Amino acid sequence: MAEETLEDPGKMQTSLLLADDEIARLFPAYLKLCPEGRICEAGPSLLRHKGPGLLGQPLHDAVSFELPANNLDIAALRKHRRAIILRLNGGTTLRLRGLVLDRGDAIWLLLGHIPDLELGEEMQPLRIADFSPTDGTLDMMLAAEMRSGLLSETRALAAALDVQRNQAEAANRAKSAFLTTMSHEIRTPMNAVLGVASILAETDITQEQREWLDVMVDSGQSLMGLLNNILDLSKIESGAMGINPEEFDLRALGRSVHGLYAPTAAAKGVKAELEMALEGTLYIGDSVRIRQILSNLVGNATKFTEAGKIIVSLHDQVEGETRQLYVSVKDTGIGISAEAIDRLFNVFAQADSSTTRRYGGTGLGLSISKLLCEQMGGEITVESRLGRGSTFTARIPIELAAEPDQPAPAPDEGLALALVGPRHVLIVDDNATNRKILSHYLRRLGHSFDVAVNGQQALVAWEERDYDVIIMDIEMPVLDGLEATRELRRREIASVRDYTPIIALSADAMIEKRETALSVGMDDYLTKPVGLREIEERIQVICARSDQTLRAVPQESR
Amino acid sequence: MYGMIHQALRIMVLQHVEEAEWETLLRTSDHTEPLFIGMEYYSDATTMELIHLVSAHLRMPLDDTLRQLGCVWIDFAGASEYGRILRMAGDDFVSFLESLDRMHASIRSNMPKAEMPSFELISADDAELQVRYRSTRTGLAPMVQGILLATAERFDERVEVTYLPEDGGALFCIQRKSLNG
Numbered sequence: 001m002a003e004e005t006l007e008d009p010g011k012m013q014t015s016l017l018l019a020d021d022e023i024a025r026l027f028p029a030y031l032k033l034c035p036e037g038r039i040c041e042a043g044p045s046l047l048r049h050k051g052p053g054l055l056g057q058p059l060h061d062a063v064s065f066e067l068p069a070n071n072l073d074i075a076a077l078r079k080h081r082r083a084i085i086l087r088l089n090g091g092t093t094l095r096l097r098g099l100v101l102d103r104g105d106a107i108w109l110l111l112g113h114i115p116d117l118e119l120g121e122e123m124q125p126l127r128i129a130d131f132s133p134t135d136g137t138l139d140m141m142l143a144a145e146m147r148s149g150l151l152s153e154t155r156a157l158a159a160a161l162d163v164q165r166n167q168a169e170a171a172n173r174a175k176s177a178f179l180t181t182m183s184h185e186i187r188t189p190m191n192a193v194l195g196v197a198s199i200l201a202e203t204d205i206t207q208e209q210r211e212w213l214d215v216m217v218d219s220g221q222s223l224m225g226l227l228n229n230i231l232d233l234s235k236i237e238s239g240a241m242g243i244n245p246e247e248f249d250l251r252a253l254g255r256s257v258h259g260l261y262a263p264t265a266a267a268k269g270v271k272a273e274l275e276m277a278l279e280g281t282l283y284i285g286d287s288v289r290i291r292q293i294l295s296n297l298v299g300n301a302t303k304f305t306e307a308g309k310i311i312v313s314l315h316d317q318v319e320g321e322t323r324q325l326y327v328s329v330k331d332t333g334i335g336i337s338a339e340a341i342d343r344l345f346n347v348f349a350q351a352d353s354s355t356t357r358r359y360g361g362t363g364l365g366l367s368i369s370k371l372l373c374e375q376m377g378g379e380i381t382v383e384s385r386l387g388r389g390s391t392f393t394a395r396i397p398i399e400l401a402a403e404p405d406q407p408a409p410a411p412d413e414g415l416a417l418a419l420v421g422p423r424h425v426l427i428v429d430d431n432a433t434n435r436k437i438l439s440h441y442l443r444r445l446g447h448s449f450d451v452a453v454n455g456q457q458a459l460v461a462w463e464e465r466d467y468d469v470i471i472m473d474i475e476m477p478v479l480d481g482l483e484a485t486r487e488l489r490r491r492e493i494a495s496v497r498d499y500t501p502i503i504a505l506s507a508d509a510m511i512e513k514r515e516t517a518l519s520v521g522m523d524d525y526l527t528k529p530v531g532l533r534e535i536e537e538r539i540q541v542i543c544a545r546s547d548q549t550l551r552a553v554p555q556e557s558r
Numbered sequence: 559m560y561g562m563i564h565q566a567l568r569i570m571v572l573q574h575v576e577e578a579e580w581e582t583l584l585r586t587s588d589h590t591e592p593l594f595i596g597m598e599y600y601s602d603a604t605t606m607e608l609i610h611l612v613s614a615h616l617r618m619p620l621d622d623t624l625r626q627l628g629c630v631w632i633d634f635a636g637a638s639e640y641g642r643i644l645r646m647a648g649d650d651f652v653s654f655l656e657s658l659d660r661m662h663a664s665i666r667s668n669m670p671k672a673e674m675p676s677f678e679l680i681s682a683d684d685a686e687l688q689v690r691y692r693s694t695r696t697g698l699a700p701m702v703q704g705i706l707l708a709t710a711e712r713f714d715e716r717v718e719v720t721y722l723p724e725d726g727g728a729l730f731c732i733q734r735k736s737l738n739g
């Protein structure tokens with residue numbers, strides 16, 4: 001269209017003018033006005049959208065100007081040399097931009113569409129052919145389309161991933177639930193095995209048989225420990241493990257855990273020292289969880305130290321707003337390599353690693369301790385070098401409790417020493433093996449007893465005579481241990497009968513179960529399997545307590 | 559080619575076999591991700607390898623595979639997030655063919671790595687349309703054939719499409735059997 005001939009600049013000027021059909025091709029939305037300002041021609045795009053009625057209309061009837069803001073008359077429009085923006089009147093969304101070309105006999109508005117990128121197809125049915133090839137508007141509009149396409153693709157992808165994640169989580173939950181059920185199921189017969197083993201231990205057997213029995217009990221107990229760990233872990237993972245802060249004696253806790261492991265260490269020639277740099281004695285925290293963490297750390301140290309010593313230290317200090325308890329256990333054991341440390345606290349990484357074999361067990365204890373620490377707002381760290389021993393440190397937020405004015409009442413353990421002769425006991429358990437084991441214990445300890453197989457029978461027996469103590473299973477058919485206890489306490493008050501202490505005996509080591517049992521009026525909670533000595537100690541402690549008129553103290557105050 | 563082509567290929571494969579087989583095919587290819595992203599560019603080697611794998615797996619000659627891919631592409635594009643772009647190309651077969659070049663050129667400014675084909679409507683009357691296809695790639699004429707057939711169907715036209723291979727493309731003859739049904 002532009003024929004350039006340098007020899008004749010005048011001709012070049014005229015040849016640059018656009019032929020009318022070229023204008024239509026380059027500006028499919030053009031408007032051509034006759035001198036008095038009526039629309040005499042319109043581009044194919046506008047005709048397609050508005051129909052031939054557009055032709056013959058005065059410009060200012062057909063369109064509204066956005067730029068320039070004031071409606072110019074035709075004479076002023078001819079001279080306008082800057083951009084114009086206008087809207088087509090009459091219920092369209094069409095917005096156009098362009099320039100004025102004054103050709104004397106006619107005025108051309110060379111226009112292109114400005115699509116509204118927010119508007120949907122129905123509101124704005126533009127076609128590729130509507131767009132001028134001279135500007136980038138079509139590119140812009142398609143870019144917006146591609147972008148929104150990409151966006152909905154991303155959304156669909158996110159939704160699909162969400163479905164996948166939910167499925168994976170559901171599968172994971174199902175597996176955890178399975179593991180939990182299995183652990184429960186295995187624990188029940190295991191209880192019986194250990195119970196029978198301890199009965200056997202009390203009989204007249206040879207030294208060799210006793211050694212075999214020890215192996216059996218050891219293995220059984222480590223299996224029970226593992227099962228309890230699995231249950232704890234699934235509890236924590238499902239968020240069902242609550243933290244119950246209460247006042248407790250931290251020094252006693254430290255001494256007790258240390259006392260538990262020191263003999264085992266000493267038997268290997270390892271000295272276990274306890275250092276306590278504590279500001280107080282009574283603290284507020286979840287003593288059960290703190291004991292669990294400390295026991296785990298000390299237990300591991302004892303297991304993996306063959307020579308040298310173990311230093312258990314407890315100290316607390318205020319950091320910023322909170323008081324922190326540092327429980328640290330330092331050993332001179334085999335140590336842990338840097339890469340093994342990374343896996344140490346990860347449940348699943350443990351399952352298949354050499355760490356497991358070297359450090360024994362499944363390493364679940366450490367994972368649990370870590371999770372417990374975190375749940376209490378703390379953390380566990382470890383410093384170790386292979387062959388140089390390890391130091392595990394748990395940091396746990398804790399509160400100092402107000403020290404009482406009077407000396408604290410003598411601990412339960414003191415009472416246990418005041419052995420006060422044979423007792424009359426009611427055994428309540430639906431499981432025949434458990435009943436047999438308990439009966440055997442009580443007989444050996446010189447206590448007399450009656451037997452009931454569910455809560456209902458227990459109530460009947462209790463109505464008939466007084467017992468020094470009732471040992472009651474929790475899960476039982478007909479009437480379970482919790483309901484039976486509630487009912488018994490109710491009747492006790494109604495009939496003004498003496499308080500009968502009740503010891504719960506359950507296969508469930510969960511801390512919540514214990515809380516529930518105590519809250520309905522049980523006095524103590526033992527987890528199966530119980531040993532002969534444990535049973536005796538609890539019976540004596542509980543009975544001594546009720547002898548000392550501590551009876552009928554509301555459970556909440558414990 | 560951009561991922562949207564591969565997404566169409568997946569849809570096409572799923573018309574024959576289960577998703578699991580497509581995933582196996584993907585694993586056999588050198589494409590290491592589980593899916594293709596529409597606006598992501600993948601090398602032509604990946605694209606062509608996959609098309610060959612599909613053709614072998616479905617026991618379908620390469621040309622038929624490409625033709626089917628072309629048909630599916632139009633259905634896919636029409637039904638997908640990019641449907642509006644397809645509809646913007648025109649309301650009848652002829653203006654659609656006229657707009658194809660501009661459409662691809664315009665899309666290209668948003669997909670800078672694309673090597674777009676070019677389509678030129680050479681002649682058009684009630685009996686026959688002639689379209690010249692040019693591409694930097696070779697061997698995709700059967701796919702164009704599929705696309706043209708599926709497009710005609712979108713506009714309720716029954717057509718027969720043949721082509722003469724040319725240097726850098728092909729000349730397509732579209733016989734119009736019946737106009738608008």
Ligand code: HEM
Binds near residue numbers: 671
């Ligand atoms: C919404 C509609 C469409 C979109 C978004 C689209 C987009 C694309 C894209 C992104 C490519 C890949 C180029 C590259 O990655 O190098 C492509 C290639 C291609 N397109 Fe389209 N296209 C559309 C419709 C059509 C139609 C209607 C035809 C009709 C014949 C067509 C024919 C082709 C062909 C044959 C190729 C292969 C590349 C080649 O031959 O070199 N496309 N298109």
